[in-house]
Amino acid sequence: MPANPSRAERLAEVIRAETSAIVQRDLKDPRIGFVSVTDVVVSPDLRRAKIYVSVLGDDDVKRRTMEGLIHATGHIRSELGGRLGIRFVPEILFRLDESIERGTRIVSILREVAEEQSRESPGSDRRDPQE
Numbered sequence: 001m002p003a004n005p006s007r008a009e010r011l012a013e014v015i016r017a018e019t020s021a022i023v024q025r026d027l028k029d030p031r032i033g034f035v036s037v038t039d040v041v042v043s044p045d046l047r048r049a050k051i052y053v054s055v056l057g058d059d060d061v062k063r064r065t066m067e068g069l070i071h072a073t074g075h076i077r078s079e080l081g082g083r084l085g086i087r088f089v090p091e092i093l094f095r096l097d098e099s100i101e102r103g104t105r106i107v108s109i110l111r112e113v114a115e116e117q118s119r120e121s122p123g124s125d126r127r128d129p130q131e
Contacts, residue, residue, distance in 0.1 A: 008043070008044055011084075011086075011090075012039075012041060015040045016039065016040040016051070018079075018083050019051055020036070020037040022079050023035050023037065026079065027068070027072055027075075027076075029068040029072060031064040032065050032068035032072075033057050033062075033065045034057070035053050035065060036053065036054045036100075037053055038052045038099070039051075040052070042090060043090070046090055047090055047091060048092075049090040049092050049093070050095050051092055051094050051095065052095050052096075053065075053095070053096060053097060054097050054098070054100045054101070055096065062096060066096055073094070076092060077089050
């Protein structure tokens with residue numbers, strides 16, 4: 001029988017906050033760069049938690065950071081067990097969240113288009129229809 005969705009949502013929020021704290025303060029792996037935990041989705045049966053992270057840096061930094069997080073999964077899950085005070089800690093899966101990067105790229109493109117349009121003087125190519 002699936003758990004109450006509000007319980008899964010509450011658990012996801014606590015896992016997000018605690019995982020963020022663990023990654024920022026406890027992990028000493030040099031592979032792990034600047035990481036932000038952006039979202040956590042807990043399955044309805046509370047057995048699995050997908051932890052979405054945003055990583056600042058190029059593709060190589062992202063790859064190494066994900067390797068470090070995957071390597072630390074057991075430690076993070078163990079820490080969560082102590083902090084959450086629940087009988088069963090969900091299996092955790094890390095996923096790279098590139099939505100912030102995509103959003104930044106879209107904003108940059110929109111700014112470029114706006115700048116190009118502002119450089120073109122309005123009506124400079126148009127002829128007066130009365131001529």
